[in-house]
Amino acid sequence: MKYQPKALALLNAADLKYLAAALMLIDHFGMIFFPQLRVLRMIGRLSMPIWAFFIAQGALKTHSPGKYALRLAIFALVSEPCYDLARFGQLWETSMQNVGITLLLGLLTCYFATWMQKGEIPVAGLPAWLAKSAFTPVLCFLLTAGVIVLSMFTRSDYGVFGVLAILMFYLFGDNLIGLFFSCAVPNFIHWYSLLGSSLNFSSFSALLTFLRRYSMQISTQWMAVFAFIPLALYNGARGQAPKWFFYVFYPGHLLLFGLMHLLLIAL
Helix, strand or coil, rough: CCCCCCCCEEEECCCCCHHHHHHHHHHHHHHHCCCCCCCHHHHHHHHHHHHHHHHHHHHHCCCCCCHHHHHHHHHHHHHHHHHHHHHHHHCCCCCCEEEHHHHHHHHHHHHHHHHHHHCCCCCCCCHHHHHCCCCCCHHHHHHHHHHHHCCCCCCCHHHHHHHHHHHHHHHCCCCCCHHHHHHHHHHHHHHHHHHHHHHCCCCCHHHHHHHHHHHHHHHHHHHHHHHHHHHEEECCCCCCCCHHHHHHHHHHHHHHHHHHHHHHCCC
């Protein structure tokens, strides 16, 4: 849905993206150098909903859906070794993937949801029975559901919860109530799933292992709801920012932090 500026619209897209980048920088600095300092991770929780919102806005506004998806795919591919270096100290690690994969999958769900609403797949070369027929909305629904299910197994940052946030911003983010629930619902589900998982262990040692791994997320994830506040101040304007800055910033700062961490370990 087209975004409608609000009464107290003070921030443009560039302002919000710079804010999200700063919050992400604080989050990753805490994750890598001060992993037990929860306040840094709590501050960083506000970043992802802002990026999710702008992926949804990009899906609405882009004139080249295929090129936009390709840019995100390249972004995710380039970011992966930088993410692995920063988080695991090596250039290749399959246990977790970077958030670019989540953003790409979220973008695809927006495309498929639009095709489902229109009952048409605007892809050149498709046969008519597939591109526009009574079967088309069903196919698009299956594609949307398939990407959401796939996101549960990619092990990328935020995973299915990030994909759901992007889709909710795309469908409902044109008003304050929609913005709030798009921030709140996926993150509440994420928080509750982590907390609920801790109740399913039969052995105390398994529970302790789980809590050691996820206690930071359980205790900080709820902060993401407060991303609603800056998003509510969005005025719909683009603002001024270098075109490729935010694509470069994510892998660039992770690469820098990863190298700094390795240097500190070596000293």
